[in-house]
Amino acid sequence: MQKAKAIELEIAVVDGVELNGTWNRMFEPRVISEYDLSVLEEITNIPGAESLGYCYQCGKCTAVCPVDSVGDYSPRKIFRRTQLGISLLDSPDLWLCTTCRNCLRVCPKEVNMIDIMPAVREQAVLEGKAPAELLTAFENTARYGNPIGESARKRADWTKTAGVPVPVMSQKKAPVDVLWFVECYPAYHPRGKEASAALARIFAALGVDFGILGTEEKCAGDSQRMAGERGLFEMLAEHNIKMLSKYRFNEIVVTDPHAYNAFLHEYPKLGGEWPVRHYTQFLAEKLAGVNFVKGIKKRITFHDPCYLGRHNGEYEAPRSLLRALPDVELVEMGHCKQTSYCCGGGGGGMWLDGFTRDYASERLSERRVKEAVEYGAEILAVSCPYEVPRFEDAVKSTGHDGQIQVMDIAELMAYCMGLNEGLAIS
């Protein structure tokens, strides 16, 4: 039996007396006495959010929603709560979606959370209703060009650890074949920097003619867009397009699937149109010329990044790289490729861990690590910079330290090419 839930107000004033916490405990009304349709109307009137009103309650989304697997959330439920007059603008539901696109994959009515979420969140941000930690990420991005709040001037500092020259376009003063758009976590996060250094060494070994924007680069901004800050996204995009337009190159290679998504679908709308590939796609084509000098005798599984896989249909390139690594046994998790589950970092989730915690029984990254362990993987390979820190954290918090390692594909590849001696594969 499902019981009515108790609700507590932070402060309730009864006859002029402030009652807080359990003293004002009440029970949620059991009987639905009104369908306040103005709320559904308000939400579906937001441009982009129309399709929320299309839901016919089949429940297919609930079954594949990773967030529902750790909480009480799915697009179907959102529609019903909204139909009952609970405003999505005020509900924690609004911030739980990681825009992983698994619901849209199965939705018969094309209720499109990928459009709904940024649209409604934008409204909530305007009304000052977004969680504080998300706003901090926005503010950092606006101020420093990265959500972490690191110095904009230090964006290229990681290159010092690469051990190979990493040309910065403003100094190189010559056209390049590949403009490598590095992105924030690969430029600043300690583990991201290690993967960037590995990728730089691979590029050097393969003789790739490349350059980076260095301090002229700012966050691509796609996750900020999905999290409701379209204005910020546009500001960043305008900046990056302006910087990229200064230089001559044949294509952009990105480390981050979120940036890939932005360059593929959003930047062209703002006048920035270049051929773009994810680094796994770029390297997959160069595999024939790669000289592997050692192997990894491990079972490796691959976590599909939502924005590379479901959003943009690339499942094969990262796998072809992993399969090429000597001695590796590639195993697939139950949720893989189209049905892969999210790491929890997308759509702003990267900056909402504190908020999400209160509405989830565990983190999505923990679920995923458990799944990787369940399928016998000793290495969880990733190709999205959000994931190394998220999964490494989850490995520790789920007590699997020493049992499974989290590695970027670039790190593994560099290792087998003899370019990553420091990598400890245990």
Next chain:
Amino acid sequence: MGPILIVTESTASGITDSTKECVGKAKELAKVLGTSTVALGFGPGAVDRLRRLDVNKVIAAEDGEFAVYNPAVCENALVQVVAETAPFLTMIPNTTMGLDLGAGLAGRNNIPLIAYCSDLQEQDGKITAVSQVFAGKLLARVPVPGDGAIVTVLPGSWPTGEETGDPVVETISGDYSSRMRVIRVIEPEKGDVDITKADILVSVGRGIESPDNLPLADELAEAMGGVVSCSRPVVDAGWLPKARQVGKSGQTVKPKLYLACGISGAPEHLQGMRDADLIIAVNTDEEASIMEAAHFGTTVDMLDLMPALAERLRGG
């Protein structure tokens, strides 16, 4: 040269340490500069509290308006005392009172102000004030002008002076009234823990291993006069409430001491505590990234160190 004026501050337990530090320093400077020291005290019982201060003169304002600290009333009195005594230096602890009175006096009497002062150094009869600027990232060495200045002094800048003096005591009274009125003073609620307000944090991470070990941290914190905080895994495990969490998704803290026990120092954690004045890290892994942020580090087992440290601090 005018005297050195110390604006004293007291709490329920008497004159504050910070005041005593100013008194000690003032005496030292007065001696080399060949001037005297004057202490100004507010509130009922000021005469009794200041009677033993090691200064040449005490001025006490005890009357009704001074019953509780009122920034505007005290400022009015201070303005008058400064006009009458023409001090070379006016030293005020850099507390709420110092922030109230120092700048107000500076503006009203057109005297330069050096705030967040952590030292006053004398050389050849010239005084240089050291002021913490840019949140302590830089120190400004400020030559005190010949006409003198107001300095508000950070607590903990010097050793406390002794209370062995026999000053001349003067009381003042007059109309210091203001449009400002203190309605009441509220004591802090007991039992509430706000880790952002604590000066000393004993912060525990995954290295605490089990909730059964938390009393070790509690006892150490109590012995140090601090509070227990933690990193995210401890909150995630449900061992401590969310309010105790330091880091990106928890609180940002700037204590005087951050004793990090068994915390590896993920960037998300460092973000919440890297501005602490003093960081001591206890972690069996010498390579842990917390060691990059810490001033001091040790690789002994935190579970052994915590009781050993607590015992010494209680004993002392």
Next chain:
Amino acid sequence: MRVAVLLKAVPDLVEELVLDEESGSLQYDEMSYVPSEWDDQALEEALILKEESGAQVTAIAVSTGDVDTMLFTALAKGADHVVKITGDFDASMSNWQQARVLSDYVREQDFDMVLSGVQAIDDVDGQIPGLVAGFLNWPHASVVTEVRMGGDSKVLLRQEYSGGLVAEIEVESPVVIGVQAARKPPRYASVAKVRQVAKSVAIEEVSAGAPAGPAFADIQFVRPVAAGRAEMIEGDVDAVADRIVQILADHNLLRRA
């Protein structure tokens, strides 16, 4: 009720402060500037007052550099009016001089209340509101965490002292308040909104002459002894514990009896 909020841009400490180690002078050109965090708190408290009591909020900044975005952001957050005081000013302008210029402007206007951040990290005097209050000869309280309207043009404040003590203060306006923290975290102005405001609203510009006032000659800046990587304490548990007690003593962190 007309409320003035004084805003200041201060060097962003996320970026390295560049120092000429020889002369001990700061390289102001190398700095990037952000709104002072305490001023943000002051603005938030003013906006809360506006929502509660319909106060008119004017945000004011001295043009020592690019302060436009800061002022547009204040508008986007809900300020009614923004003023930029222009003159022959630059980033090295002292707090004292800024406070002079600001108090001259405030004196001519009919403000009931001036709010500003209790601290400004970039100067040795560290505090704009106290100086402004002194110049205006208005009552002033610092370290304030709450500002409300009382009756009869009275203002109610909460001032914090160390040890968690809080005083409730009533003051007849006009008054200057140094805000430590607003009742709520400062609100966020979305980039879209700031950009839209910047396109549609003009900043009022008021010119002022260069202020005179005490200036410190020859301030030298030095870096505190760098922490860098932790100094490792060697030895067994007892040796380490002894050393830590000594470190605490050196830092005045031992509990006093």
Next chain:
Amino acid sequence: MANTDTVLIVGAGPGGMEAARTVAELGKKVLLVEAQAEIGGTPYASYATLTPDLQETEAAMGHIVRGIRHNPSIDLRVNTRVVKSEGDIGAFHVTLENPDATQTVVEVGAVVIATGFQHFDPGRETQMYGYYEYDDVITLVDAEAMFKQGKIIRPSTGQAPDSVAFIQCVGSRDRQIGNKYCSKVCCGIASKQSIEIKRMLPNAKVFIFYIDMRMYGFWEDQIYWKAQEEYKVNYVRGIVTEVIRRGGKLLIKGEDTTMGRPVEVLMDLVILSVGMEPSKGTVQMSKIFSVPREEHGFLQTVGGPLDTVSTPVPGIFVAGAAAGPKDIEDTVSMGGAAAAKAVGALNRLALEV
């Protein structure tokens, strides 16, 4: 002696008319008998628009009705009833009661029965929806009558309703009232009507309370999705079981089964989606022509899903809702099929003779 030239068609609704046209086109004579004064059947008489395309009934069916009247091969007799039948295939001697109450015996070779359905009476037995108590509880048919006037109102006040609830499955899918079957069209009609209401009253809140939405084929997106997506009609899973008056409104009670919570909501107008039952005519024809009724009370056919129009009696065929709940598409298709089979039977007979 066999009559192989004439087919008797009983009932001039969509099924009967299509059967008549087809028989005529196939070169036989038609005797089309209709008990009412007007032809066109229930949709033409009662419905303002058709499901699923929302065409106005007059525009959609008027030319068919006129075509029937002017077709020289069709002998149309209105206000005329079949009261008796004797004989077999090729020689049915059927007694007609004329408008003046006189009787005529005609000889026909085959018969198509297209006597249709009647709407369920929502006042019956366990159905406690207050249809006869409250003016503002109406049926789909009542609503259509209003649509024909170009408006939708609360009968109690004459004012436009702010909130309208459709209650589905009234008289259908209920063992206790003896109708175990789904009436097939009500979900579509309710959806169609909800669109019409929203077109007339864009600000009205319209709800459809349902057990399952039964939208066959193209009706899914043509009416259901259209109603939900374009017209913001609210579909709530869970059926309403009680309607009582509260103040000037109707309090409907049910369960919102998706939320697992009871519903007690005030409505201005409640529309009962009444289902289909065999019409009186259908029951009478069963007796007159000795065509057995299947277990739900409709005329029995013999071919299961593979022959929808042949009855157990040779030479007697059925079209439309006389054989069970049918939408217009099914009815018209059956009319054509029944006509073809009837003509075919007569042709075979002629060859044998």
